[in-house]
Amino acid sequence: MENLDHKRKITIMIAIMSAMLFAALNQTIVGTALPRIVSDLGGIEYFNWVFTIFMLTSSVTAILVGKLSDIYGRKPFILIGIGIFIVGSLLCGTAGTIIHLIAYRGIQGLGAGMIMSTAFTAVGDLFSPRERGRWQGLMGSVFGLASVFGPTLGGWIVDHIHWKWVFWVFLPFGIIAFLLIVSLFPTTERRPSEKIDYLGSILITFIIVPVLLAFSWAGNQYEWTSYTILGLFTASIISLLLFIQVERKVTSPVLPLDLFKNDIFSLSNGIGFLLGAGMFGTIMYMPFFVQGVIGTSATASGLIMMPMTLSMVASSSIIGQYITKTGKYKIFALGGLLLMTAGLISMSFMSSETSNLVAVMNMIIVGFGLGACFPVFTLTVQNAVSHSNLGVATASTQLFRQIGGTVGVAVLGSVMTIRMEDKMKELVAGLPPETDRTGLANFSNPQILMNPDQLDQAKNSLTPEMLPLFEQLVGTLRESLAFSLTGVFLIGAAIMTIAFLLTFFLREIPLRHSNNEDKQAAAE
Structure with a gap:
């Protein structure tokens, strides 16, 4: 071809x-x-x-x-x-x-x-x-x-x-x-x-499905320590052990284990996993900040998120051109991860006083960084394996990024919940002793901040003596949500920092000018 x-x-x-x-x-x-x-x-x-x-x-x-x-x-x-x-x-x-x-x-x-x-x-x-x-x-x-x-x-x-x-x-x-x-x-x-x-295909299915379900459900439908979640993780681990035994013996494994001996393949997929965690975490939780903390409507929130996506599109296209022109790619991955880290750190300093303009600028920085990274790690994997394994190697990059995104959303969601609960306890403890706390149940879920109708219903449900405190409670709730989300962004920045440091160890081998060259030899 x-x-x-x-x-x-x-x-x-x-x-x-x-x-x-x-x-x-x-x-x-x-x-x-x-x-x-x-x-x-x-x-x-x-x-x-x-x-x-x-x-x-x-x-x-x-x-x-x-x-x-x-x-x-x-x-x-x-x-x-x-x-x-x-x-x-x-x-x-x-x-x-x-x-x-x-x-x-x-x-x-x-x-x-x-x-x-x-x-x-x-x-x-x-x-x-x-x-x-x-x-x-x-x-x-x-x-x-x-x-x-x-x-x-x-x-x-x-x-x-x-x-x-x-x-x-x-x-x-x-x-x-x-x-x-x-x-x-x-x-x-x-x-x-x-x-x-066939057996390897069945086992890899029993590895992927339970682990994705576990991270999707944990902290939402079930507690992390529930029998359901622990059972799913156990099933995935057992399937993994059986999968390794099977793949060592078959002549044409569905996922050749020898690929993981290639340091470029393993490191690129590890970085892709972290990139997925940071990428999906940001995309999932930034709308919470824009709508819940800043107080922007859902429609306007979509418009505010748009510059991040457009900057990612522009960066991905431009960097891809430069990779083809120069033959270099590691520098772009490092630069992109550094930009993402900087953008997430900047997000971690946002508060309830942050304007939409500041939020947009931070998202543009993250978008440019993400776009710069996007073309790189699939390319590094493809450049480091033999053409006979091109399909399975490329699919592995998507799988690791998908699992990284699922894990990232679950872990960051748990961080948000824990920090939110801690802040809410602090809020309740700081109220005057004579305050009727029964009406505060309506404020236990930050989703109320993203639903004006639900916010009005909560206001109407309060006793008359609680009404003077309503605006104070909403403001404090916004601060609590901001506190929880800035922690999410800070952990996202830490994840990107690890990816940035790992990229220094990624060997940059020359991009071949023909598919007929020996790919595996190029990686050794």
């Missing part, structure tokens, strides 16, 4: 990026539409599964298809992935209950995992490592654009048409991408003599 003419390569990349945009938009557009969907379908107690099932199925599929695409080629799996995603999207719009929607979102996740895994790997097939920087940057920009336009478009569709069209509006993108890949994407050489590692 590397020898195709440049025009055809660009056309194929447009098709691949269309497929990725189709999948990414369907993922980001759902958030703003979900409240309306739940009001129609019911089952609010299950709404988290709309996201959780997508994450589980896409994560498992990505790593499994990574190895299969190394054996049978990328084209069949990206086409199957697009086809499954189209079917899943079509079915989502027909859902009559929340259970149906969850099942159909699981189908979407299966397709998304195939698309994401094969799309990033296809860049490695089409271009030499020296050329990949610009394309990895552009692929990263696709996710950024989906994050910008998806939620806004989802809100508009729900308000003006019907929530079903959230899932149907982008179906033409998928069909066009499918037809372009059918006609343009070449069929690569297959290795059908390799046996599929």
Whole structure:
């Protein structure tokens, strides 16, 4: 595929990026539409599964298809992935209950995992490592654009048409991408003599699913020390031990353990794990600060978050170009991680007095840093492994980043809860002894600050003698939320600092000018 003419390569990349945009938009557009969907379908107690099932199925599929695409080629799996995603999207719009929607979102996740895994790997097939920087940057920009336009478009569709069209509006993108890949994407050489590692595939599924569920549920549905969470972690550890034993014996392992002997592969995935934790942690909890502490409306909050995403898109594209031009990448990773750390440290100094402008400036710094890092660590892994393992190695980078994000959101969420509870205890202890504390129960959840109607209801529920203290209580609650979130950002900065220091140990080997060179030799 590397020898195709440049025009055809660009056309194929447009098709691949269309497929990725189709999948990414369907993922980001759902958030703003979900409240309306739940009001129609019911089952609010299950709404988290709309996201959780997508994450589980896409994560498992990505790593499994990574190895299969190394054996049978990328084209069949990206086409199957697009086809499954189209079917899943079509079915989502027909859902009559929340259970149906969850099942159909699981189908979407299966397709998304195939698309994401094969799309990033296809860049490695089409271009030499020296050329990949610009394309990895552009692929990263696709996710950024989906994050910008998806939620806004989802809100508009729900308000003006019907929530079903959230899932149907982008179906033409998928069909066009499918037809372009059918006609343009070449069929690569297959290795059908390799046996599929069925047992390893089952075991890696039993590693990923429990650990993702544990970190998704811990601190929310269940306590960290509950039997459910401990049981999930135990199941994952047992599966891991069995997986290692199996992979040592099979001839064609689903995830070759020898890859972890490559220090560039292991270190890059470790840094990617930390980057995922910092990235998802910031994206998840910054809206809490903008809405809950500063007091910005949900609509305006989306606009305030937009500069961060746009700066990430710009940085990812620009840095990708520079990597291709210079052949250097370590300096950009270090610079990006340093910017992210600086931005998160700056966020940790914010308070209830912080303006939207200051918050936006901090988010832009984080966005530029994140965008600079995004193209690097997939590239370093691809440049350090043999082409026969390109698919599974690329899929591993996505898996580690996904798990890092899940772990980061869970851990940082627990930090926020603990700090919030400590501050609330301090608040209650500081009230006059004669204060009626029964009305304070309404202020135990910071979500009240992001819902003006709920805030009014809480005010109306207070006894007359508590009303004079209402504004003071709200102000103190904002300070408590600010206290908890600044702790989250500070820990995020610590995580990025560790990633920054680890990057110093990442060996920078030359980016090869051809896929025909011996990749493994280059890493040794």
